[in-house]
Amino acid sequence: MLELVPQLLFTGLGIGAIYALVALGFVLLIRAANVVNFAQGEFSMLGAYLMVILSGALGLPYLLSVPLAIAAMAAFGVLFAGATYWPLRHRGQLPVIISTIGASIFLSNIVLATYGPSPEVLPALFDSPGLELGGVFMDSQYIAIIVITALLVLLQFLIFERTLLGKKLQATSQDKEMASLLGIPVAVMVLITFSYSAALGGIAGVLVAPILFVSVGMGALISLKAFAANIIGGFGNIPGAILGGLALGVVETFGAAFISVPYKDAIAFALLLLFLLVRPQGLFGEKISEKA
């Protein structure tokens, strides 16, 4: 069994990178708009189905379909904000949470009614199956996931730390009132965050589709994993979300190999409960607390 460890670690990091991307979109919305988005996983599901439409049904080249799907998801993020967040933004957290739950049900069942329950298959990003390195077989799709996730995280870091837009987004997430007084268009910043968050979810969906198959159920599952990743990393904490996602992917992969395959998805839940009981502030501490 022990010789499996490097292989499982690699696979776990690949899956974990997906969770990290979705968790990242999730945490950005919490910080920018105080929205706990229960439809976060549906962004991935929609991204994957867009690929099924664009490259499958419409027969567009794969490498053209990818940017188109991501752009469509970015636009969808704005639409999503307009329907679930905007009308309720002054009414506190609970109504928005409930409306994102409604949106999640709506989206998954619309897709279910259109495509049915049987999963669709999407080809991998590259034709080559992968390469072997020191006894570890590295699937090309997993390599792509890990590399692209790393690049996106780096890109986001650069945007947030090095550009004016990034500073404005950070200011909005830290103190909306103050940002607004400083002339930052807070509403635009919030919409940009929704758009970016949906695009991140879409990318995760496009990347994971060849591994998991494209199915309606993938959204709810990914939402759950993203939330667990956030709790593990520390709720509202950006590096925490990324590391929490990676950790969850690894633990889950090892759990499936050494404990039980049918209960693989229960591992995220067990981990989530464990953290809630033992360390509710997560590995890196919760960033949001109410002021008295």
Added chain:
Amino acid sequence: MSTTAQASAVAPAAPAADTWRGLPGLALAVAAVVAASTFAPTSGYILNIVMQAATYAIGVAGLVVVLGYCGQISLAQAAFFGLGAYGVGLGTADFHLPFFVSLLLGIAVATSFGVALGLASLRLGGHYLAMVTISFQQIVTLVLTNWISLTHGPDGVKSIPRPSLPGLELDRGDRYLALCLVTLMAVTWYAWRLKTSRLGRAMQAVRDNEIAASTCGIDVFRTKVLAFAISALLGGLGGGLFAGAFSYISPDQFAFGESIVLLTMALLGGVQSPFGALLGTTLLVLLPEWLRFLRNIYLAVYGAAVILIMVFLPDGLWGFVANRLRRATPIEGAVPPLPLLSQTGATSSEAALVITGLAKHFGGLKALDGVDLTVRRGAVHALIGPNGSGKTTFINVATGLYRPTAGTIQLAGQDLTAAPAHERTRRGLARTFQNIRVFRGMTVLENVMIGAERPGNDIAEQPVLVVSRALAALDFVGLRADANRLVGTLSYGHQRYVEIARALAGNPHVLLLDEPAAGLNMTEKHELGLLLRRLKGHGLTILIVDHDMNLVEQVADHITVLNFGRRIADGTPREVLTNPDVIAAYLGEPRENAVA
């Protein structure tokens, strides 16, 4: 103060009438039950529909308690429903236990899981429970499907018998339906009474403002766990009856989608009222039958409906109607005055609140750095200082919202340093907030009743006296006429008075006022000054934080000045306000310039 005088006082008439506010709804429910059991055929399609509606409605009533009253989202109601159903199914069909024993077992399992999940997640914000319950829902479905040796897996449990009690023939369809309907009525009645009970008010207070609830003496965590446990219990009860009703159950009947259906039922009808839940359940059980053409997309329609309800009908159908029928009638009738008013004030040398070496560090920032402060019984003690000097932090540490880094807090000789906020309130500490924290979903009277129900208050256990005490507190601040209005409809200044009345109704030993004059206009400030002087005249011990020097000079016997988290002066108003350090702190000038 004489409790006999209060006990013999005439209870005001209107609050009693108020308790009957839900009567039309109850009458409707009774009529529905009678109609249903009269016209329902002994078997067949209609019977099944009514049976489904009745058992679902019991589960939905659980959502009213946890979501409507307590503001916590549970997305696993179908799982609890399923646990109850499998309790009855497996208990009767496989283990040959009597029906009602199996039902109790199922309810016990559902409730235990509810308590366990609640204990794990409810110390934290609402979204944690939502996600934990989603996860739990998935796990329950996984286990019901995969633990085949116990649950029969996807095949489900067949031939579940109905109870057979001699003489009652509950295994007959119409009789069993009557059992379900009677249970539903009892549950609806319970949920409706709960709303106007002490526990129900505590739940609503937690929903509207957790921080204020804890400073009113409510154990927020315990209240949330209780609400969730009741909800899980009702889910299990509904599910158990469901199993008996249909004699066959399978895992897919209790999957996540069904939790959403139950949630939509509650939201559509109105999650604040058990009658609304009943209405929503009835509609959504009947609608899919009428709208068969939606078969494919009915869950999508539910999802869209949830968003539309949240946007356009936040209180549901029942709430929409109830809000329009709401009349804020004044409450007549004399009530005994606040016990406080029978006292006359004199400052004694006895210490009421003693705080020593209090420190609070946020990372490297020392918001409070070793502050000593003693409030003497009967004194009005002011705590002043420039912005950011640590005044509000001081109040928050003193009332238990923040944990101190160092120092001790003693109230009437008892050490409270480690006590949580609600425990301090129980011992007699009361406070108001700089940013008003009233319970927005409730009436003015209900807000103040929560204050009167402070654990440790003399009349907290006697509902009639709670009402008259709350009215007395409203009399004192001059808001009696607004008692039945929703608190959110009052002006900012009046909401502040509601907070003060809420604190006074609890008959506190020490009242902490956090910038009571903030946001008030000149007239309101003047009135506030008069009010504080009346309180002082009756000898209430007060610690007031404020910027308004005029107000502070009017009422304070003693002033403590903070700057950068340290105490820079302490003494009589005259001593303190001529202190050069204080002047420098306020004017921001070097001491020598200011003195010159």
